[in-house]
Amino acid sequence: MESVSHQTHYFVPQPSRWPVVGALALFCLGLGAALAVNGVGFGKVSLGVGFAILFYMLFGWFGDVIRESLKGEYHGKEDTSFRWGMGWFIFSEVMFFAAFFGALFYVRTISVPELGNFEHKLLYPDFAAAWPLSTGPGITQPYQAMAAWGLPAINTLILLSSGATLTWAHWGLIQGKRASLTIGLGATVLLGVLFLSLQAYEYRHAMHELNLTLASGAYGMTFYMLTGFHGMHVLLGAIILAVVWLRVMRGHFNPEHHFAFEAAAWYWHFVDVVWLLLFTLVYWL
Amino acid sequence: MAISTTAGHAPHAHGKPTGLWRWLAATNHKDIGSMYLWFSFTMFLSGGVMALCIRAELFQPGLQFFQPELFNQLTTLHGLVMVFGAIMPAFTGLANWLLPLMIGAPDMAFARMNNWSFWLLPPAAALLLISFFVPGGAAAAGWTLYAPLATQMGMGMDLTIFAIHILGVSSIMGSINIIVTILNLRAPGMTMMKMPMFAWASLITAYLIIAVMPVLAGVVTMVLTDRHFGTHFFNAAGGGDPVMYQHIFWFFGHPEVYIMALPAFGIVSHIIPTFSRKPLFGYTSMVYATSSIAVLSFMVWAHHMFTTGMPATAQLFFMYATMLIAVPTGVKVFNWIGTMWQGSMSFETPMLFAVGFVCLFTIGGLSGVTLSVAAVDIQLQDTYYVVAHFHYVLVAGALFSLFAAIYYWFPKMTGKMYSEPLGKFHFWWSMIWFNVTFFPMHFLGLAGMPRRIPDYALQFTDFNRIASIGAFCFGLGQLIFLYNMLRSIRHGQAAPHKPWEGAETLEWQIPTPAPYHSFVEAPHVEAGDNGVIHSMTGGAHH
Ligand code: HEM
Ligand SMILES: [Cu+2]
Numbered sequence: 154m155e156s157v158s159h160q161t162h163y164f165v166p167q168p169s170r171w172p173v174v175g176a177l178a179l180f181c182l183g184l185g186a187a188l189a190v191n192g193v194g195f196g197k198v199s200l201g202v203g204f205a206i207l208f209y210m211l212f213g214w215f216g217d218v219i220r221e222s223l224k225g226e227y228h229g230k231e232d233t234s235f236r237w238g239m240g241w242f243i244f245s246e247v248m249f250f251a252a253f254f255g256a257l258f259y260v261r262t263i264s265v266p267e268l269g270n271f272e273h274k275l276l277y278p279d280f281a282a283a284w285p286l287s288t289g290p291g292i293t294q295p296y297q298a299m300a301a302w303g304l305p306a307i308n309t310l311i312l313l314s315s316g317a318t319l320t321w322a323h324w325g326l327i328q329g330k331r332a333s334l335t336i337g338l339g340a341t342v343l344l345g346v347l348f349l350s351l352q353a354y355e356y357r358h359a360m361h362e363l364n365l366t367l368a369s370g371a372y373g374m375t376f377y378m379l380t381g382f383h384g385m386h387v388l389l390g391a392i393i394l395a396v397v398w399l400r401v402m403r404g405h406f407n408p409e410h411h412f413a414f415e416a417a418a419w420y421w422h423f424v425d426v427v428w429l430l431l432f433t434l435v436y437w438l
Numbered sequence: 439m440a441i442s443t444t445a446g447h448a449p450h451a452h453g454k455p456t457g458l459w460r461w462l463a464a465t466n467h468k469d470i471g472s473m474y475l476w477f478s479f480t481m482f483l484s485g486g487v488m489a490l491c492i493r494a495e496l497f498q499p500g501l502q503f504f505q506p507e508l509f510n511q512l513t514t515l516h517g518l519v520m521v522f523g524a525i526m527p528a529f530t531g532l533a534n535w536l537l538p539l540m541i542g543a544p545d546m547a548f549a550r551m552n553n554w555s556f557w558l559l560p561p562a563a564a565l566l567l568i569s570f571f572v573p574g575g576a577a578a579a580g581w582t583l584y585a586p587l588a589t590q591m592g593m594g595m596d597l598t599i600f601a602i603h604i605l606g607v608s609s610i611m612g613s614i615n616i617i618v619t620i621l622n623l624r625a626p627g628m629t630m631m632k633m634p635m636f637a638w639a640s641l642i643t644a645y646l647i648i649a650v651m652p653v654l655a656g657v658v659t660m661v662l663t664d665r666h667f668g669t670h671f672f673n674a675a676g677g678g679d680p681v682m683y684q685h686i687f688w689f690f691g692h693p694e695v696y697i698m699a700l701p702a703f704g705i706v707s708h709i710i711p712t713f714s715r716k717p718l719f720g721y722t723s724m725v726y727a728t729s730s731i732a733v734l735s736f737m738v739w740a741h742h743m744f745t746t747g748m749p750a751t752a753q754l755f756f757m758y759a760t761m762l763i764a765v766p767t768g769v770k771v772f773n774w775i776g777t778m779w780q781g782s783m784s785f786e787t788p789m790l791f792a793v794g795f796v797c798l799f800t801i802g803g804l805s806g807v808t809l810s811v812a813a814v815d816i817q818l819q820d821t822y823y824v825v826a827h828f829h830y831v832l833v834a835g836a837l838f839s840l841f842a843a844i845y846y847w848f849p850k851m852t853g854k855m856y857s858e859p860l861g862k863f864h865f866w867w868s869m870i871w872f873n874v875t876f877f878p879m880h881f882l883g884l885a886g887m888p889r890r891i892p893d894y895a896l897q898f899t900d901f902n903r904i905a906s907i908g909a910f911c912f913g914l915g916q917l918i919f920l921y922n923m924l925r926s927i928r929h930g931q932a933a934p935h936k937p938w939e940g941a942e943t944l945e946w947q948i949p950t951p952a953p954y955h956s957f958v959e960a961p962h963v964e965a966g967d968n969g970v971i972h973s974m975t976g977g978a979h980h
Contacts, residue, residue, distance in 0.1 A: 161960045163623060165545045168455050168463035172554035180561030183600035190666045191593045230622060234547040237618040245610050245648045252656025252686055256671060264679035291675025368668030371677030378663065
């Protein structure tokens with residue numbers, strides 16, 4: 154990497170069609186989603202079109218970025234920009250999860266206990282505040298909570314080891330050990346996929362055997378919203394890592410120049426940390 | 439290194455693209471900034487028309503023009519359009535135009551993503567406006583979209599929710615761009631503690647946006663799942679609580695008001711020194727005041743919720759924390775006055791708007807301190823006193839600062855001078871009618887007139903009439919501004935290289951109008967406080 158302090162020129166890309174294409178995609182997605190949740194048939198069409206355009210845009214845009222990177226347009230300053238940019242993006246994701254963790258905190262320490270207190274006895278004489286079960290005076294369908302030390306604990310191990318394999322791969326990349334790189338990265342992706350499959354299994358079990366759904370009051374909603382959004386992030390992270398793996402196979406990276414790898418790794422570790430919080434606050438305590 | 443290695447690709451970077459494609463595919467911060475500003479002005483006019491509909495209905499008691507349902511939709515959309523469509527994009531647009539010029543960067547750090555940030559705005563605005571025409575009409579829960587109002591209502595609410603998601607994506611990307619540009623692309627010599635106040639304000643605002651827009655996205659997502667997927671976030675039957683909505687919303691909402699205020703502080707911190715021909719008084723304390731406002735703004739959200747049955751200790755905490763914010767804000771007002779003190783002042787249009795800003799923002803700040811007193815707020819919550827308060831800080835604050843900024847940097851942007859007589863007329867006209875519109879609202883609120891209602895008791899009639907007349911005159915006056923801009927862009931006199939004698943920041947060191955590609959090579963600068971340039975070497979343009 155060149156010395157940042159002496160670089161006086163900065164890469165500014167040529168006009169590009171991808172941003173407007175992306176804006177069109179989000180318009181179709183927003184409109185489609187609003188119509189679809191209201192059962193308007195055209196909504197699904199619009200959603201489909203939106204996703205199609207979005208993928209077209211992502212392929213094209215990232216393709217351009219990769220080509221620019223391979224042409225050697227990105228030097229020290231550009232690299233620093235990418236690092237800052239990724240860091241702040243992850244911070245925004247942290248705050249998104251914070252909203253849902255905040256909701257979890259609120260229902261557990263404020264609203265559920267309050268609904269069970271003396272003042273509310275007149276309104277809800279039969280309601281006993283308890284977590285995780287019976288989390289709302291209006292929930293009549295009994296359900297069971299998800300135990301922490303079964304599948305979720307295994308999933309914790311899986312994600313933690315995926316963090317380790319990823320670090321191993323990074324070491325391989327830095328030290329020029331190709332085998333550790335490809336195997337470590339591949340293993341990370343597979344562990345991610347394994348995590349998702351187990352989570353899908355867990356959801357099936359929860360819905361069919363525990364009768365636990367999004368509508369199961371304060372517990373069900375925070376459980377599914379938090380683990381669900383986390384799962385989507387695992388999916389996204391696994392896709393990013395898979396793309397990075399393909400790029401590794403094509404020899405796009407060298408020990409000095411591989412920010413795409415690092416960004417994917419940062420993202421993966423972030424998803425990991427969120428899971429640890431989830432495991433502690435949603436499943437365990 | 440780089441000069442030699444990157445010279446190879448320079449030739450194709452020269453041309454200025456033409457036609458529609460120039461705008462659709464833009465990667466130039468000036469083009470993108472201009473689009474932001476025009477978009478924002480369009481939204482200002484549409485939000486303004488809604489405001490005038492509201493004021494027309496309120497001209498006299500009884501229902502004249504709109505059913506209550508439509509009235510509520512107009513109020514809601516007026517708020518949303520003004521906040522997310524007019525004020526926020528305008529500041530981002532200015533940041534786009536000015537930051538690279540002020541700190542000596544070739545463009546924004548992520549030029550393509552910059553264009554995406556902009557182009558997400560029209561779709562989001564379209565979703566908001568389309569919602570008037572779906573069954574059930576637009577969202578009518580107020581711009582705060584409180585549950586359980588927001589968990590009822592028709593499809594318009596869903597369109598609003600997704601519009602907010604898209605607006606969030608846009609403003610987060612815009613903010614990442616601003617932060618990275620400032621942290622990474624400052625010219626050698628432009629250290630953080632020499633940086634102009636507008637750059638500092640944009641930096642801190644961007645940080646606030648990244649911290650709270652995701653929280654807003656989260657809470658409207660909860661509204662969405664409550665509406666359609668059976669969750670009970672805001673429903674006691676499932677262990678949720680509508681008050682929880684207010685907590686999460688205002689955790690976003692209070693920093694949001696600083697998102698609309700800090701850039702304004704930055705702007706006037708340029709204009710007042712220029713037209714006082716003195717350096718900004720207390721630059722360092724300005725930086726610290728801005729930062730501490732940003733920190734404090736996360737700890738005061740429940741002052742919007744004094745009437746929700748909070749414990750008295752919580753009320754006291756939020757009351758004192760809110761009052762504490764008045765301290766750094768007071769530091770700022772003090773510094774602006776200190777800058778003017780014994781300066782050789784002149785009152786061109788930008789300065790008029792800046793001084794108008796200081797006077798009226800202070801009134802809005804003081805009524806804010808009044809509202810922060812929990813015992814008083816219980817009387818005033820949701821009355822017209824609140825409407826008066828936030829229009830003093832948003833219209834006479836954010837909007838006036840934007841007018842000041844446009845007049846001030848117009849010559850640099852267009853190479854033309856605006857018409858000074860029309861500008862001055864625009865200022866005095868706005869100043870007078872703004873106060874005619876909003877000052878009586880204090881009295882209405884104190885007398886107990888609730889906000890967000892289409893009809894009112896007879897005794898409120900006189901002040902409402904005055905306010906409505908004021909609003910229509912104020913609205914009319916904005917057309918003068920539009921005319922002045924359009925005419926001056928075409929036929930204005932050529933602007934001199936440095937139209938303002940006292941302007942010392944970096945953007946005034948380069949040719950006027952600013953070259954399409956400025957600072958293609960980073961200049962070396964020697965700077966003083968507030969970005970005042972002592973000397974500059976290098977810095978190619980084309
Ligand atoms: C042309 C000048 C403007 C006029 C005449 C005007 C007038 C009004 C009126 C009459 C209301 C409704 C009060 C009620 O019924 O409760 C209102 C609400 C509001 N206005 Fe304005 N306004 C103007 C500009 C702005 C601007 C520039 C902003 C900037 C952000 C703004 C932000 C809001 C907000 C947030 C609300 C609250 C909406 C709600 O209750 O949900 N307004 N305005
Ligand atoms: Cu507030």
